[in-house]
Amino acid sequence: MKRHRGSFSALGIGIRAPSQTTPEASARIKRAEKVFSLVADPLAEYWISSLNQNTESLGALYSVGKDRRDTYREMVERIVDAVRAGLRVCAVAYGHPGVAAYPLHESVRRLRAEGFDAEMLPGISAEDCLFADLGIDPIVGGCRSYEATDFLVHSRGVDTAGNLILWQVGAIAETGFKLERGAWNPHGIAVLTEVLLETYPPNHEVIVYEAAQLPVCEALIQRVALASLPEAHITPMSTLFVPPLSKPAVDQTMLRRLGMAKKVVARAGGSG
Ligand SMILES: C[S@@+](CC[C@H](N)C(=O)[O-])C[C@H]1O[C@@H](n2cnc3c(N)ncnc32)[C@H](O)[C@@H]1O
Structure with missing residues (x-):
């Protein structure tokens, strides 16, 4: 045959x-x-x-x-x-x-x-579940998504007017494999916290997120002040969500270039 x-x-x-x-x-x-x-x-x-x-x-x-x-x-x-x-x-x-x-x-x-x-073929990712469970629309404010170690090692920097998603926060700088159900590298989480504190205030609320893996369970959504992130319960399945701190500034020159200036003024005046 x-x-x-x-x-x-x-x-x-x-x-x-x-x-x-x-x-x-x-x-x-x-x-x-x-x-x-x-x-x-x-x-x-x-x-x-x-x-x-x-x-x-x-x-x-x-x-x-x-x-x-x-x-x-x-x-x-x-x-x-x-x-x-x-x-x-x-x-x-x-x-x-x-x-x-x-x-x-x-x-x-x-x-x-x-x-x-x-x-x-595409599938439903943890990020898709996060958008649904946390009520986030990634195109409102924009959204940057990084693997946590990559974010740190390449000094990616942040846009504080946008949403930030960090994957694998429970396994920062860990190239091996462990059986621990908790964070594989607490030192990595401490370093990540210090780096985020260079930009965000200590009381900025961040979310340690774990989507439910069974239909009978609920998502784990831990809201903590950024400064307390090292004390949060983080596992290899956790994803960190950092909401925006501010709104993006409007580029007036671009508004005029796109012919949008009048529309924006009209909307601000309640007629749009
Ligand atoms: C190797 S990646 C796998 C991602 C997976 N392919 C996806 O599409 O979601 C593992 C990382 O995905 C995220 N992740 C996996 N399961 C998750 C869950 N139930 N809730 C939230 N994040 C999860 C975490 O950031 C975790 O460290």
Whole structure:
């Protein structure tokens, strides 16, 4: 029998699977010949296996003291090898498969470069849940989103008139893997707090956010003064939200250039 050519789908199951998993992602999982799961939650893992018995967890590649970059390289090798062997392969992450998910992006890149069909389907990320749970519209005021260590190491700076989202605050400067359920590096959180205090006042309210992973649970939303951030309960699943401190200044020259000056004056006068 002639074997078909291997192909790859990078999928995300959302934060609360299966209710946040798209029908197209579920369909890809069901029809795959090999499924690799990269999810943290045993219930989600179980659900994926119930859709397709040819599911293998790549979670076992993590180990304490091992550099995560080595783990990610091994994940990519496993995925790419299965596609080269002619299988229809899926890799399934939680959230969105393209957000903070190097092995999935890299697998798509490598496989496309080798001439295979490789796709990535969107999923509901932790940030999407944050917008919904905290009532944030990212285009009102704008929104910058950084991995926390990247934010610090590259001195990204902040726009205090916009929203700021920092991912992986529980694992700042940690390149390995730990089993601790609390913050992996409290010193990193202390440094992050000091850096944010260079711009924001100590009483500026920030939110340590954890989206609910089960439909029966509620999101964890801890509102703390920035100066107290090191005492907050932070885990590897926490995302930090820093709301705007001020409104953006209006560029009068640009208003005139765009022909908007009259409209803005009219609106301010209540007639627009
Ligand atoms: C490796 S990234 C995975 C992101 C995931 N692919 C997504 O689309 O949301 C892990 C980081 O995602 C964020 N995260 C994961 N689960 C979360 C949750 N339940 N609530 C809030 N943030 C979460 C945290 O910032 C965590 O450190």
